[in-house]
Amino acid sequence: MTEVTPSLSIGQVAERTGLSVHALRFYEREGIMFSPVRRGPGGRRVYSEDDVEWLTLCIILRASGMPLPALRQYTELVRQGEGNEDERLELLRLHQTRVTAQLAELGRCLDLINFKVGVYEDIVAHTAADPAR
Structure with missing residues (x-):
């Protein structure tokens, strides 16, 4: 039996992370999301708990003053995996x-x-x- 991952809307993620819907879209455009944001029926963004965890890390790094280019670079390195x-x-x-x-x-x-x-x-x-x- 496959495990069902609960899907979260952009509004739910905004509420959970404290980011605005606009900021979430910005993070996506800037390549800061760890994995591409999935789309549900009608093209609406669908997020996972992993997305929320990644965003929480990004929020902390940004709040501590990490510049966007450095955050983008870190995201890319993590995406590349081990090594x-x-x-x-x-x-x-x-x-x-x-x-x-x-x-x-x-x-x-x-x-x-x-x-x-x-x-x-x-x-x-x-x-x-x-x-x-």
Whole structure:
């Protein structure tokens, strides 16, 4: 007996992933979907759970700042299958380095923001304690 894979509409996938229908179509056009999106009766897009899992990975990579060309390259490498793990690793390590640098910069920004919040909390606390001020 063959296992039936539940089919999802573009609207269902949009709801599950948080991507808009427009973004899903864009990902398809840009070659970022792992496998071609199937079409059901009437030409409507039909997605699988595997598509949702792949999109979830892509969403995380994009949210972390991976540029579309790099995501496209990663997708192509994965599509090619075994034998290019060194290239995938290199691409992900490069991205890892960029994300680490971004986190360090954000840490410096947060330090300054925390300092300024403390300054204004002190001013507000002193103003509240001394209303004649």
